[in-house]
Amino acid sequence: MELTINGRKTAVDDAVIAPEMPLLWVLRDVLELTGTKFGCGVAACGACTVQVDGQATRSCVTPVAAVVGKQIRTIEGLGQPDAPHALQQAWAQHDVPQCGYCQSGMLMAAAALLLKSPNPSDAEIDAAITNLCRCGTYPRVRAAIHTAAALLQSGKKA
Known part of the structure; x- marks a missing residue:
């Protein structure tokens, strides 16, 4: 089976x-x-x-067969x-991570949102980011997404 992961073709036995x-x-395994x-x-x-x-x-x-x-x-x-x-930069700028466990999934969901909606509203962010964070950093997540959206639109880096 061949998968394309992060732009590279990868054979899995x-x-x-x-x-x-x-x-x-x-x-993972x-x-x-x-x-x-x-x-x-x-x-x-x-x-x-x-x-x-x-x-x-x-x-x-x-299922892996679905991808x-x-x-x-x-x-x-x-x-x-x-x-x-830009999201990773904004995450650091807004001190989003606490324990950090949920962050990779949260970042990937946020990146998918910005692909679909380059300048999302708070309501769009709340609807798209359904990931759970025990540490409760949701307000910082929202702020970081807005910052990243602005960075991506301006073409600048933080």
Whole structure:
């Protein structure tokens, strides 16, 4: 089976994975892309959120067979240490992370939102970001998304 993850074609051994294996476990256990987190296993919390063809997708309930031929983007593909994504810059600027566990999924959901709506309203952010954060940093998440949207629209970096 061949997957396209963060712009790279990656072969996964059909003998190692079953088509119904959740994408989360292929990413974490087979490909060792551990930035995507396991939270609940039932698509409720969003810690496992990745993008599939630009859409925020809960990888804990997505069979790997469902993403063959699609573009998968994980937190490892969002930005680089020397070139962070505008969201990563805004996350740091607004001190969004507390414990940090939910953050990779939250960032991936926010990135998908900005692809769809480059200048989202508070209501759009609230509707799109359904990820759970035990630390309760939702107001900072919203502010960071607005900051990142402005950065992306201006073409500037923070």
